[in-house]
Amino acid sequence: MSDVTLSLGVDASQMESGLGRAKSALKGLESQANQKGIFERINNDVKNLGGTFSTLKDQLAGGNIVGALATVSRAGVGMGSLAPLLGGVAIAMAGVAVVARGMWTAMSRAKEMRNTAEQSGLLVTELMPLQKIFGQVGLEAEQIPVVMTQLRASLETLGDPASKASKAFEKIGLNAESFKGKSYYEALKLIGGALGSAKDKTDALNAATEAFGAKKGVKVGQALAGADFGKMEASTPESAKIIQEQGEMFQKFQIAIQNLKPSLDGLFLGMASEIIPALMDAAAKIEKLDLVGMGKSFGKSISEGLTKALELKERLAFVMATPAERKEMQAQKLKEYEEERKRQLIPGYAEAQKAAEPQLHNYPMPSEGPQAARGATVSTGEAKALKIERPESLMSSIAKMGGGASGMGVESLNVQREQLSVMQQMLAALRASTNTQGRASMIDIYGNSDIAVTA
Amino acid sequence: MAKFISTNIQGLETFADYLNAIYLTGKRSMKEQAYTHFGGVVRNMYAITFPMGGKNRSGSFKFNKNGERTGSVDFAGGKKAGQIVIARDVNNAFMTPKEAAVMLSGERMRAFQEVFKKYRNESPEAAFVWYLGTRNKFKHPKPVRRPVTGRNKAFVYKKLTERQGTVAAGWNKAGAYFGITVPSWISKWGSANSSLTVQESENTYKFVAVCSTSHPNAAELQADADKAMNMQKGNMKRILLNLLKQQNKRGGFVSK
Numbered sequence: 041m042s043d044v045t046l047s048l049g050v051d052a053s054q055m056e057s058g059l060g061r062a063k064s065a066l067k068g069l070e071s072q073a074n075q076k077g078i079f080e081r082i083n084n085d086v087k088n089l090g091g092t093f094s095t096l097k098d099q100l101a102g103g104n105i106v107g108a109l110a111t112v113s114r115a116g117v118g119m120g121s122l123a124p125l126l127g128g129v130a131i132a133m134a135g136v137a138v139v140a141r142g143m144w145t146a147m148s149r150a151k152e153m154r155n156t157a158e159q160s161g162l163l164v165t166e167l168m169p170l171q172k173i174f175g176q177v178g179l180e181a182e183q184i185p186v187v188m189t190q191l192r193a194s195l196e197t198l199g200d201p202a203s204k205a206s207k208a209f210e211k212i213g214l215n216a217e218s219f220k221g222k223s224y225y226e227a228l229k230l231i232g233g234a235l236g237s238a239k240d241k242t243d244a245l246n247a248a249t250e251a252f253g254a255k256k257g258v259k260v261g262q263a264l265a266g267a268d269f270g271k272m273e274a275s276t277p278e279s280a281k282i283i284q285e286q287g288e289m290f291q292k293f294q295i296a297i298q299n300l301k302p303s304l305d306g307l308f309l310g311m312a313s314e315i316i317p318a319l320m321d322a323a324a325k326i327e328k329l330d331l332v333g334m335g336k337s338f339g340k341s342i343s344e345g346l347t348k349a350l351e352l353k354e355r356l357a358f359v360m361a362t363p364a365e366r367k368e369m370q371a372q373k374l375k376e377y378e379e380e381r382k383r384q385l386i387p388g389y390a391e392a393q394k395a396a397e398p399q400l401h402n403y404p405m406p407s408e409g410p411q412a413a414r415g416a417t418v419s420t421g422e423a424k425a426l427k428i429e430r431p432e433s434l435m436s437s438i439a440k441m442g443g444g445a446s447g448m449g450v451e452s453l454n455v456q457r458e459q460l461s462v463m464q465q466m467l468a469a470l471r472a473s474t475n476t477q478g479r480a481s482m483i484d485i486y487g488n489s490d491i492a493v494t495a
Numbered sequence: 496m497a498k499f500i501s502t503n504i505q506g507l508e509t510f511a512d513y514l515n516a517i518y519l520t521g522k523r524s525m526k527e528q529a530y531t532h533f534g535g536v537v538r539n540m541y542a543i544t545f546p547m548g549g550k551n552r553s554g555s556f557k558f559n560k561n562g563e564r565t566g567s568v569d570f571a572g573g574k575k576a577g578q579i580v581i582a583r584d585v586n587n588a589f590m591t592p593k594e595a596a597v598m599l600s601g602e603r604m605r606a607f608q609e610v611f612k613k614y615r616n617e618s619p620e621a622a623f624v625w626y627l628g629t630r631n632k633f634k635h636p637k638p639v640r641r642p643v644t645g646r647n648k649a650f651v652y653k654k655l656t657e658r659q660g661t662v663a664a665g666w667n668k669a670g671a672y673f674g675i676t677v678p679s680w681i682s683k684w685g686s687a688n689s690s691l692t693v694q695e696s697e698n699t700y701k702f703v704a705v706c707s708t709s710h711p712n713a714a715e716l717q718a719d720a721d722k723a724m725n726m727q728k729g730n731m732k733r734i735l736l737n738l739l740k741q742q743n744k745r746g747g748f749v750s751k
Contacts, residue, residue, distance in 0.1 A: 045703060
């Protein structure tokens with residue numbers, strides 16, 4: 041007898057634990073973001089966020105990824121807790137994605153609110169004070185459409201003097217004529233006023249029951265009778281107007297970026313193929329959206345932040361491309377550069393090219409030769425940051441950080457070249473940072489002071 | 496305008512590279528990925544192990560309607576191919592008087608008849624034992640076929656076909672562990688010649704499957720273990736590309 045042996049094994053302890061921690065941190069982050077109420081934050085702190093993201097944009101533009109991380113942390117979206125766990129760029133990506141997710145949540149709520157308003161026959165600016173008024177007697181916003189449907193049914197019967205509703209309303213001094221030419225919201229105000237001033241409380245309750253139904257009539261009547269509409273309207277947030285005006289745009293935006301799904305499951309290939317394309321898509325669409333209602337600076341900064349993400353994506357694509365594809369990409373960039381130069385230098389050239397499709401982005405690819413350097417439209421500092429180096433310490437650090445699976449028998453552990461290249465891109469970007477905190481973070485992240493020193 | 500994104504996979508060489516890449520790109524845990532793809536290697540081993548494997552030892556797999564190879568092992572095809580090989584080998588080893596009457600004449604026929612006298616009353620079991628002891632000598636170079644009665648030749652063929660599946664059964668323990676269903680002509684041999692060691696900690700998964708066999712070509716099978724891993728790497732590459740394409744599609748990109 042002879043033995044045929046098949047031996048296989050994998051040790052994913054480091055990778056599993058790293059990703060596990062990252063996932064749980066992100067989960068906590070998401071929960072934090074929800075608890076803190078991103079919606080309110082966006083509405084109330086547009087100015088602050090706008091300022092923050094302007095800084096972020098500048099830092100990203102300057103290649104100061106770690107500095108940008110610190111900015112994101114300061115913005116209060118909790119990215120600081122992730123900093124020791126993940127690579128810098130990944131956190132920056134996640135930061136943008138989380139904020140985008142906050143926007144998504146906000147717009148989801150806005151969409152819900154607009155739907156509720158539409159179902160109730162009200163404007164959002166009318167719905168918000170009503171929510172507060174109803175909330176005082178424990179009625180939830182979802183019940184408003186039901187109450188309004190009942191009110192519409194009651195008002196329709198007012199034309200018939202023999203109807204129960206007519207009789208009940210008459211006792212509090214209201215009739216079909218009183219509601220003529222009034223919106224539902226104004227009708228509610230009228231009923232509230234009449235209920236509040238009714239001398240006979242039984243009549244008031246009867247009228248409320250007829251108007252709003254047997255189940256909720258009493259509560260709604262109580263709420264309306266004691267309501268100060270003027271005060272509630274005055275305290276209606278500006279966001280109500282924005283939602284009313286931008287509701288459709290939010291809906292379109294949601295459909296447009298429904299694929300925006302931050303996923304840290306695949307930090308390397310996943311990041312390149314899922315997060316970034318999604319962000320790219322969002323970036324392209326955000327540029328076309330009118331986010332004035334959400335705060336011009338905020339929307340613009342997000343858009344520009346995502347554009348920066350697009351650059352990174354292109355860089356990653358370059359790293360992952362075959363030599364032939366790289367040549368093609370470089371040639372394309374060179375062509376674009378020449379076009380750009382012609383536009384700048386030849387008077388009237390730009391006008392002549394107006395018919396040509398405008399380019400969304402124009403940025404350099406990582407350089408491996410003089411061609412790409414000529415094609416670059418960035419500062420020397422940035423071009424320097426793109427230079428790829430392959431220090432041994434980096435390899436050992438990455439192997440230590442993301443050890444991963446190891447083959448048994450004839451196969452042994454090899455650090456994936458693609459992952460390595462991606463990490464090198466990240467490190468190249470990190471090296472551009474002169475931020476002290478950045479260096480400290482790099483030591484935290486890579487556990488190797490050599491890399492930090494070379495930064 | 497559709498945006499294109501490259502889904503080239505470069506730099507992935509080893510089985511571990513592919514496993515890592517799939518794990519990082521997909522949503523499943525390393526344990527699930529390891530279980531799936533190690534199981535795939537065992538399935539490939541079934542497809543390569545005798546009587547499966549085919550003429551070029553490239554594995555016996557089923558094909559779909561489009562003529563594309565699927566991941567399912569073609570056990571029935573393997574068995575049939577094995578039977579053809581057995582029939583050929585038995586024919587190479589034995590010649591019955593009926594065959595001799597057609598193929599031989601003159602001096603050669605007389606020589607055959609002379610030798611046949613020796614085996615005329617041979618028991619079927621004796622013919623079978625002789626075959627097992629000498630069968631490898633009949634392959635290269637092609638020998639002179641030994642006289643045998645037609646009944647005994649049929650007995651040897653039947654005995655050999657009944658023994659089909661004994662080598663493949665050497666993977667039965669690993670097959671059962673990874674939920675691979677095998678036909679009864681393999682499963683009936685149980686797992687006496689099969690062993691499996693599984694070491695599993697929180698994030699470490701290791702298994703060693705041993706197939707014990709007396710097959711004369713066991714050395715070929717040991718070399719086939721690498722082939723099975725390479726096949727699975729091919730499968731993993733396809734999965735990886737599909738994952739990337741799906742993700743690109745979700746991101747609004749067209750893969751190229």
